[in-house]
Amino acid sequence: MPKFEKVSVIGSGAGGLLTALGLANRNIKTDIYEMASHIGGRFYSYYVDGYWVDEGLHVITRINSGPFIRFLRNNLKSIPKFVPHEGWYFRVYDREDTVPSSVFKALKWKLVDFSGRIQLLKIGAKIKTMTHEKMLHEKDKTFAQYLDEHNITHKVLRDILESGLYLATGVPITEASAYESLMTLKDTDKNEPKLKAIKKILFGTNDYDEGYVIGGMGGLLERIVDGIHGEIKTQSKVTQIDVEDNQVVGIHVNGEYIPTNYVVSNVPLWSLYKLLHGVDSETMNWFKSYSHMRPTYGLTIWFGLKKKVLNDRKSRVIVYPRPSAWIVSTSAYDPSRAPEGKELVAVATILQKGENPKKKAELLKEEVLEKYHPEILKYAEMEHIQHSYATRAALILGQTSLDRPGPRTPIKGLYIVGTDTAGKGVGLQHAANSALGAIDAITKDMEMQNQ
Numbered sequence: 001m002p003k004f005e006k007v008s009v010i011g012s013g014a015g016g017l018l019t020a021l022g023l024a025n026r027n028i029k030t031d032i033y034e035m036a037s038h039i040g041g042r043f044y045s046y047y048v049d050g051y052w053v054d055e056g057l058h059v060i061t062r063i064n065s066g067p068f069i070r071f072l073r074n075n076l077k078s079i080p081k082f083v084p085h086e087g088w089y090f091r092v093y094d095r096e097d098t099v100p101s102s103v104f105k106a107l108k109w110k111l112v113d114f115s116g117r118i119q120l121l122k123i124g125a126k127i128k129t130m131t132h133e134k135m136l137h138e139k140d141k142t143f144a145q146y147l148d149e150h151n152i153t154h155k156v157l158r159d160i161l162e163s164g165l166y167l168a169t170g171v172p173i174t175e176a177s178a179y180e181s182l183m184t185l186k187d188t189d190k191n192e193p194k195l196k197a198i199k200k201i202l203f204g205t206n207d208y209d210e211g212y213v214i215g216g217m218g219g220l221l222e223r224i225v226d227g228i229h230g231e232i233k234t235q236s237k238v239t240q241i242d243v244e245d246n247q248v249v250g251i252h253v254n255g256e257y258i259p260t261n262y263v264v265s266n267v268p269l270w271s272l273y274k275l276l277h278g279v280d281s282e283t284m285n286w287f288k289s290y291s292h293m294r295p296t297y298g299l300t301i302w303f304g305l306k307k308k309v310l311n312d313r314k315s316r317v318i319v320y321p322r323p324s325a326w327i328v329s330t331s332a333y334d335p336s337r338a339p340e341g342k343e344l345v346a347v348a349t350i351l352q353k354g355e356n357p358k359k360k361a362e363l364l365k366e367e368v369l370e371k372y373h374p375e376i377l378k379y380a381e382m383e384h385i386q387h388s389y390a391t392r393a394a395l396i397l398g399q400t401s402l403d404r405p406g407p408r409t410p411i412k413g414l415y416i417v418g419t420d421t422a423g424k425g426v427g428l429q430h431a432a433n434s435a436l437g438a439i440d441a442i443t444k445d446m447e448m449q450n451q
Helices: 014-024 067-075 114-128 132-136 143-149 155-169 178-186 194-203 216-226 269-275 281-288 357-372 374-378 428-449
Strands: 007-010 030-033 045-048 051-054 082-084 088-092 095-098 210-213 230-233 238-244 247-253 256-259 263-265 295-305 315-318 325-329 343-351 380-393 414-416
Touching (some): 007 014, 014 067, 014 263, 045 216, 051 343, 051 380, 067 428, 088 155, 114 155, 114 178, 155 315, 155 343, 238 269, 269 281, 295 374, 357 374, 357 380, 414 428
Parallel strands (some): 088 315
Antiparallel strands (some): 045 051, 088 095, 295 343, 295 380, 315 325
């Protein structure tokens, strides 16, 4: 392809970095401006007392055939190794069991009584055989309303479903979009033939399409950065995007004006309007219409253990108390996460609005770990608390992926990426879909400009 003008990327989260990587593969250079002292956002790892922790707990979905892994295969010479997890293990008080993968296992599920098992079979079969087109008809309902309509009334079953969905949608099922919840539970971006779906329901499947990446998020970040063509500048805060005649003409970085006609924004969509200068009221109102989006926040406590106590690749979800807690031993996937003979365990949950992170962490230790995994506290020699934006806006009615803009905006040359913009999935799957949209739009616009 011909050499084009550089693209300016504001923000180095997953959406911005993947966009820069994909543009590099099309011979388009980028300059990335990151206001923090390090790149990556939650796409990041660092050492704490000899343990290598990620910025938040990450188990990546669809590691075999999802949009993120396809993006890496198409844009990197070699991709890192992903280790599959052993499944989701839910704990309801003194009982623990995996999500049933067949009718036979559902009928023997330990977490609910017989009526709960029948309701699970009913709703599970409906979701697994449901097409994405039919899911669209549920976009104006909450998932709780969807369950009510199908007479799924078993409280423990509903709480188990919510405990998994809370981590994906950022809100309880009384607020979560039914469409987004159904997409998450179906766990595939493709429509399977109904006969194939029924066969899986009857006989089960051993596919574990989720796992941890060797090298952690920091190692993944290094691979992606190596493939980017252009400069990456940290401690570079963009304070203004200049627009003339509805066309981007430049940005202000640390007080310096930089002319540019192509800008990719990876800043949160709900605050982007604050950077715009020179736009008319109608355009400004378009951006402000997304300022009411609700960010979600996560809390992660990392424990460095002087002895291996879990050391397996289970994704443990503690259903009670609400909201649920998620526990993973990352060093069981990648021993380099912890010193030899030791273990690194992460405990994560959603941090609700107004909650104090330190008090929430103490509550997690008292109500979750002391009850169900006291061995973690007993052998902990390192404890590290993180709380940050949880990579997405809440997936509530009127603010689902169907209602979000992207990659183009009303301003020519301004594109938006990130998990709060248009795109399917959550986390890195959403970021990859978002980046693909921006890359295609920029390439087409540049080709038209140079004709």
